[in-house]
Amino acid sequence: MFATSSLLRTVSRQFSTSATTMSIKAKVLVYAQHGQPESVLKCISHELPSSPQGSDVLVQTIASPVNPSDINQIQGVYPSKPDKTTAFGTSEPVAPCGNEGLFKVLAVGNKVTSLKAGDWCIPSNVNFGTWRSHALTDESSLLKISKTITEEQAATISVNPSSAYQMLTMFEDLKPGDWFIQNGGNSQVGRAAIQIGKKLGLQSISIVRNRDNLQELVDELTALGATKVITEEDNASREFGKTIAEWTKGSPIKLALNCVGGENCSNMARKLGKDATLVSYGAMSMKPVMIPTQLFIFKNLTAKGFWITANVTRVPGSKENTLKAVQKMMEDGDLVDVKVTHVPVSADGSEEEVFKAFETALTNSKQGKQLVRFT
Ligand SMILES: NC(=O)c1ccc[n+]([C@@H]2O[C@H](COP(=O)([O-])OP(=O)(O)OC[C@H]3O[C@@H](n4cnc5c(N)ncnc54)[C@H](OP(=O)(O)O)[C@@H]3O)[C@@H](O)[C@H]2O)c1
Incomplete structure (x- = not known):
């Protein structure tokens, strides 16, 4: 304080x-x-x-x-x-x-x-x-x-929604109907990813921290376009994996966005299908990213980092293109006011x-x- x-x-x-x-x-x-x-x-x-x-x-x-x-x-x-x-x-x-x-x-x-x-x-x-x-x-x-x-x-506009847009469009060639999963679902990046994902026709699972008014948050994120919202406890439960498999009907989850790290990230990575990508862009739990080795060996997982500051320099024109796309979504009401x-x-x-x-x-x-x- x-x-x-x-x-x-x-x-x-x-x-x-x-x-x-x-x-x-x-x-x-x-x-x-x-x-x-x-x-x-x-x-x-x-x-x-x-x-x-x-x-x-x-x-x-x-x-x-x-x-x-x-x-x-x-x-x-x-x-x-x-x-x-x-x-x-x-x-x-x-x-x-x-x-x-x-x-x-x-x-x-x-x-x-x-x-x-x-x-x-x-x-x-x-x-x-x-x-x-x-x-x-x-x-x-x-x-x-x-x-x-x-x-x-x-x-x-230039940090959170732009990061969400770039992570959803620059790592995996996601097509309408494809699934992605993210933790920090209630963060500004997470909320932007939910909405941008919906606009791109993607289905999403957002992991949030449990709270007394959980249903309120689930309703809010669902109204923004989240397909499913789960808690960290759900994410940690092996049993819950079956529920996710029912939701995705066997479609592989191709992309995970990680801004938390620690066990949360390890459990999220386990939800990914073969040849998927885990993108880490934040460390809100201050705990390191730990990926079970078998995910690399048997699922050919790719784990990468994302930093918008470096990405806009690495990919010339990406800042302008991203701002244009994000601004259009805002103008069209697909990306609503940040809370x-x-x-x-x-x-x-x-x-x-x-x-x-x-x-x-x-x-x-x-x-x-x-x-x-x-x-
Ligand atoms: N790499 C990049 O280019 C880039 C770009 C933009 C943002 N970021 C990073 O992305 C992250 C989110 O940024 P933001 O501006 O969207 O943040 P934000 O709106 O301030 O939200 C922070 C989120 O982190 C969650 N959180 C905090 N501590 C946590 C913990 N110990 N375990 C699990 N979740 C925790 C909060 O959960 P509750 O909702 O439960 O409070 C909240 O949803 C930050 O780490 C930021 O630095 C990185």
Whole structure:
């Protein structure tokens, strides 16, 4: 938990600006050293010119989510890291937090061709530092997003639904009617995979953690398009395998998506048919992936990893193609709004207010997806 005031270490910096230049006081969440977010984060402010020059674009953040990878990045246990910089006016280099978010263009320089004031855009790359109120950046680091989807969808389009789409389409040549299985079925990736799978005509089994209101969750995921939803206990039971065989009527399950690891993953892998692929993309249980050796020998199982950051570089054009496909599904209502908790804050708010919003979002990040919304 974040202890409020003692950890509210905000730094405000004013830069000299010419008397005639209007400026905006931007706030940004940064860290100088890796560690737990509650110990190392601070909010600093810096001045940005309100009239960008050349290919620069001035944006205001509309919304920015807290993703597990953002937290891992701050902790220093994530392979991709933003560069540290003194550009925000700090004496020691700091790194900005957040990888995903939606921005509104406030103004553009005279050489900008792809964006205009009022447009929506998202970062074209990771490590942008989206936990901030405003940014001044080169046009090339932004991608325009059409306003045909909701703010929540646009702010969270590039990580979770894009990962679900790529994992369902880039590992196995799945045809309508084919089955896939996944754990973390209630995660944002899992919910996206359920819906995208349905749109692609696939049948799915989603493994979720048991809970008091399990039926509520089963109904919710079924309404999204899940063919079957089972608990981790079902997944662990040998007897339950017969029920699954009845559901699939002998069709092999060709793909498994793993974001949990440990026993959950081993048991899920046992459900796969011959020549199937297990794709690991997360480690929510913090336990290693353990695959029974006989699955490799007798079922010719392939086990691979997936990281969207690397995948979009490895497969040129895949980011753009994926965004296009996912956005179309959102526009058509096949991929509904992500379930998020809004944490509102004014873009003109103080450093303390902006810090507090992200502090709240981080504290509650295990209770569902948190979206800090700048008003
Ligand atoms: N490799 C990539 O490119 C990539 C891309 C996107 C996401 N990811 C990873 O995918 C995972 C999910 O991300 P997200 O944003 O969708 O997460 P999220 O919406 O925050 O959901 C996290 C999910 O993990 C489950 N969970 C947490 N601890 C668990 C445990 N000990 N055992 C089993 N399940 C557990 C939660 O279950 P409950 O519903 O029961 O609380 C929840 O459904 C994360 O590990 C993230 O880093 C990876």
